[in-house]
Amino acid sequence: MFGIARRLREHGVLGLNERNNRYTLAYNPRRHYPLVDDKLRTKQLALAAGIAVPELYGVVEIEHQVEGLDALLAAYPDFVIKPSQGSGGDGVLVVAARRRDMYCLASGVVMDRTALAHYVSNILSGLFSLGGHPDKALIEYRVRFDPLFAAISHQGVPDIRTVVFQGFPVMAMVRLPTRLSDGKANLHQGAIGAGVDIASGRTLSAVWRNAVVKEHPDTGNPVTDVQIPHWERLLGIAAGAYELTGLGYVGVDIVLDRDKGPLLLELNARPGLNIQIANRSGLLPRLERIERDAARRLSVEERVAYARRHFAVPA
C-alpha cells in the first residue's frame, strides 16, 4: 500500500487532498469563485473580454417564466438547457430537434412540453446546483461539433479540458462522450478521456472507466494520435482564463464548433484529477516547475509558448 503511494509520488500524481491544500486553497481566492460557479457570469465575463462563447438564447430565472418557455424556444430548432450553477455537467439537457410540439433530445429520448417545463422548474429550485441553492436555467446555442469528432464520439459534444495554473496551460485532455455516458462529456459518467500533448495538440493515450483504450467503444475508430484543430487558439483561450477570473488553478472547458471554432464553455475552480489518468502522467512536476518559474509576468502568448516548450511529450 505504501509502495503504491510511493510510486504515485514518484510519478508526481496529485491527490485530492494535495490539490485542495496546495493549489485550490492557496491560489484560488474565495471571492472569485462565484465568477466560475455561475455559468451566466462566466459567459458575461468572457463576452466582455472578447472570448467566443456559445450564444445565449435566454435565461429562465423565476418559475413564472417557465410558462413562456415555448415562446422563447420557438425560434430555435435545437438548443441546450443547463443549470447556471450546475457542477460536473449535471443537469445539462441537449435538445437536438423538434417534432411538432415534442422535443427530441440528443440521447434519443423524446420529451413533451410538460416534461421540459418540469425539468426547467427543477433547475430553478436548485436540484442540480451545489448546496441546493435556487438556480437559473440557461438556454444557449447547441454546439455543432467539428466533423473530426464525429468518428470518435457518441452523440453529445466532445470538449477539451485544460488545467491552467497561474495562466500556464499545464495539461489537457479531450473528453469524448460514449453511449454509456449518455452523450455527456464527463469521465465519471462514462466518457472517454484522451490525454493531449500540450505542444502539438495530438491525442495521446485514452482511458475509459479506468482502463486504457485505443478505440472508441461505440464507433471503433482510433482515439489516439488525433490532431485537435485550432490548438494554438484553444490554448490561448485557456491561458486567458487566468486574467478573466483571477483564479490561479482552474479547469477550462472548451468546445470546438464546426463554424465558430473554439468556444469557452465553462470554467471550474476545482478541476478533477482524472486528467492525470487520461495523460498517464502526474500533474505535480509541471505545477512545481511553474511554481519555480512563474515569478515573471508573461503575456498569454508567452505563457502558451512556455507550456508548449516545457510540457511537450517526447515522441
Add this chain to the structure above:
Amino acid sequence: MGNRHVYTLAFVLAVAGLGLALYKVVALGFPVARGEKADLWDVEVRVRFFAQGKPVKVSLLIPRSTDRLAVVDENFVSRGFGLSTAVVDGNRQAVWAIRRASGAQALYYRSLVQGLKPTGKERPVPKPSMPATTALEGRYLAAAEALLAEVRERSADLDTLVAQLVKRLGHPQPDGDAAVLLGAHPDAVKVAETAIEVLALAQTPARLLRGIRLTTQTGEVQLVPWLQVYAEGGWHAYDPASGEAGLPDDFLIFARGTGPVFTVSGAGKVDHTITVRRTEESGLEAAAARGRALHPHLVELSLLSLPIQTQGVYQVLLVIPLGALLLVFMRNVVGVKTFGTFMPVLIGLAFRETQLLWGVALFSGLVTVGLTVRFYLERLKLLLVPRLAAVLTVVVLLMALVSVLSHRLDLDRGLSVALFPMVIMTMTIERMSIVWEERGAAEAIQQGLGSLLVAALAYLVMSANSTQFLMFVFPELLLVVLAGSLLLGRYSGYRLTELRRFRALSASQR
C-alpha cells in the same frame, strides 16, 4: 510557513488538552474509566442540648483521615456559634462556643468519608513513653498482677496474650481478679481501659480508640472502643470485645486516648447521635469534591457543576466532535464517499438508541422504502421543496408504522426508530435518488454503503462507554480533537481510495 503555524497551534492545543487531563488524573485523582466506584459514606454527628441562657461550649472530637479512610469533605452547621478546630493530643477537636444561648439547640458535623486502598506500608512509630508508676493500688494492683501472670502463662506472644486478656476481661460473668478490676456493670470501654492498665504492668504501651464502623450500617451508629497495643515499632489493634487482632478497614477513628469524645458545658439535656449513610456517588464525584477543596475554580467551571439533566445532554454532545473527527478521517484519508457532510455522524448518534444491528436494519429499510416513494414522486413532476416535504411526510409515516408494528410484535427496539433524525433521512433519500439518476445505481448504493459504514464506525466510537465517560470528565480532550482536525485539515497525502483510482499511473512510465 502556513503549515508550521498549523502544526504549532495543533501542538499547543494538544499539549494543553492532554496536560489538563493528565493533571486532573494525577493530581486530583479523577477516574479515567467509569465503574471505579469509590466507597463513600456520609457521616453526620448531631449534638443536641438545652441551653439555659448561659455561655455554652461544646467540644467534639472529629474524624481524622487515615491511610484507609479519607475525610474528603466536611462541614459544620452551627448557627450563631463560634467555631474553631484544633489538633489536641493527636485528635482533631472542634469547639463550638457561644456567649449566650437558650432553648433547644442542635449542632451538626457532617463529613464525606472515602475508603482508600491501604498502602500497606506503615511508618515505624517511636515507642511512647510509659508512666513510671501505675495508677493501680492495693488489691487492684494485686489483682492486675495476678491476672497478667495468668494470661502470660497461657500465651505465647503478644497476640495471644492480648486475646487471653480480653477473653478474661470480656467474659459475661468475669471471675476473680477480672471482676475486681472491672467493678460492677463494666462496658466495652471499661474492658478496654482495664486491659490498658494491665498491659502497662507488662511495660507494654496500649491505648484506646473510639470510632464507628461504616460498612453495614445505614442509620444510627454507636461509638465503639478499640484497643491498640504497641509492639515492634507499631500499633497493633485488637477488638476489645473478642480479642481478635486487627483494625477493620471500615473503622473510622474519632478519638485516640481515653478523654471524652464530646463535652458540653453550660447546658443540660445533652444527647448525641451519629448517623452513617452509604452514598452511591461515583469516584468521579469524590474526585470532584477533592478538586473543589484544592482548586475551587477548576471544578466550579467544569461540567460536573451542571444539573444532572444538562450533564446528560453534554455526555452526548461532547462525543459528537469525536464522531466528526472520525468522519474527516474516513473522508480525507481513507476517501469513503458519504451523503451529506455530517449525516453519518447524526445517523451514528441515532444508532445509540437503536443499537447497531437494529439501527442498520431500520436505516436501510427506511431508505429503501423512501427511495421507492421518491422514484414514484419523480413521475408526478413535483417542485423540489414540495417534493422534499412529501418525502419527509412519508418518512415520518414510515417511522410511525415501524414503531406500531414492532410494538405489536413485541420488538421494543423498533420503537426507537422514532429517534432517527427525519430531516436527515429525507435529505439522504433525496440525494441518493439524485445520485441514482445522475450517476447510476452502483454509485448511489456505493455512497449509501459508505455512509452506513461511517455511521456504524461513528456509532462504535461515540457510544463506547469509555469514550463518553472520558470526554465528559475531560472535556479538555476536545482540544486534542480540535488539534486532530487541524492536522487533518492540512493533510495533503493520497487518500486510500486514490491509490486504487490512480493505480494505472503507478505502473506507467513517465
